[in-house]
Amino acid sequence: MPLKIWIDGKLHEKTDAKLSVYDHGTLYGDGVFEGIRVYDGKIFECEAHLKRLFDSAKAIRLAMPYTAGELTAAMEETVRANSFNDCYIRLVVTRGAGYLGLNPTKCPTASAYIIADTIELYSRDIYEKGMSVITSSIIRNHPSAISPRIKSLNYLNNILAKIEAVDAGVSEAIMLNHMGNVAECTADNIFIVRDGRVRTPGTAEGILEGITRGVIFKLCARLGIPCDECVLQRHDLYIADECFLTGTAAEVIPVAKIDGRIIGEGKCGPTTRRLMDAFHKHIREA
Numbered sequence: 001m002p003l004k005i006w007i008d009g010k011l012h013e014k015t016d017a018k019l020s021v022y023d024h025g026t027l028y029g030d031g032v033f034e035g036i037r038v039y040d041g042k043i044f045e046c047e048a049h050l051k052r053l054f055d056s057a058k059a060i061r062l063a064m065p066y067t068a069g070e071l072t073a074a075m076e077e078t079v080r081a082n083s084f085n086d087c088y089i090r091l092v093v094t095r096g097a098g099y100l101g102l103n104p105t106k107c108p109t110a111s112a113y114i115i116a117d118t119i120e121l122y123s124r125d126i127y128e129k130g131m132s133v134i135t136s137s138i139i140r141n142h143p144s145a146i147s148p149r150i151k152s153l154n155y156l157n158n159i160l161a162k163i164e165a166v167d168a169g170v171s172e173a174i175m176l177n178h179m180g181n182v183a184e185c186t187a188d189n190i191f192i193v194r195d196g197r198v199r200t201p202g203t204a205e206g207i208l209e210g211i212t213r214g215v216i217f218k219l220c221a222r223l224g225i226p227c228d229e230c231v232l233q234r235h236d237l238y239i240a241d242e243c244f245l246t247g248t249a250a251e252v253i254p255v256a257k258i259d260g261r262i263i264g265e266g267k268c269g270p271t272t273r274r275l276m277d278a279f280h281k282h283i284r285e286a
């Protein structure tokens, strides 16, 4: 059965789901989005994702065309129409159709669309053995230019780093910020464990405040694992006891190798394992 895509209040078959070529989302990357998981028919961290979407829209001065309640209902409708129990939702809001010029005030109405689809997952093996990653030569967007806190439709910064990962034969690349500190990966946040403490770069380092990252903060508090935001240099990664990545697609995934160097024991470490188990328990109970 072909997928049904929600566009501005109507469901369309995938082949008929179309946007204007004058939409500033495609002309300029002028829009915002969210990637969200559905587990057992329930939208995971729905409120947190919508909050981030509305914050991103506010940051680019995009008037949201729907309320959070309307978007929640639309996502639920799209998941139901496609008979999914577990899936991935891409919720996109674009500036809408305008003219061939930058001025966003000439785009009278923003557009929203929702895709519910299956998600490409990493193999089970990687969650045991850990992932190999590299640090990228591409510096994360300067927070004073386009803040990485905005989940915008312009992902070129991340895509350039992802190309380096692909060239190196690994799945993710760590991006440093304009000060040379660790920021995040192309589509994941990064954490280390050192002397029993979980640490991750703070917002001021120029990162997307991942929803999964937020869940890890809550789980650490619940499990009594000390967890803080701090400045991390590449050196801190290399000497870490454990390293893991978090994201909607990856969930919690251990890192075994960075730039060819073995991290800790070179496999999923005990604290990472605890957090992975707690994360899966949390999903089932959410």
Ligand code: PXG
Pocket: 035, 036, 158, 184, 185, 186, 187, 188, 189, 208, 209, 210, 211, 212, 213, 246, 247, 248, 249
């Ligand atoms: N940093 C960046 C730059 C991201 O794009 C994360 C961190 C993790 O955030 P969440 O909220 O997911 O914990 C992301 C998330 C995709 C895809 O299809 C990308 C993301 C999430 C889901 C799917 O490429 N990026």
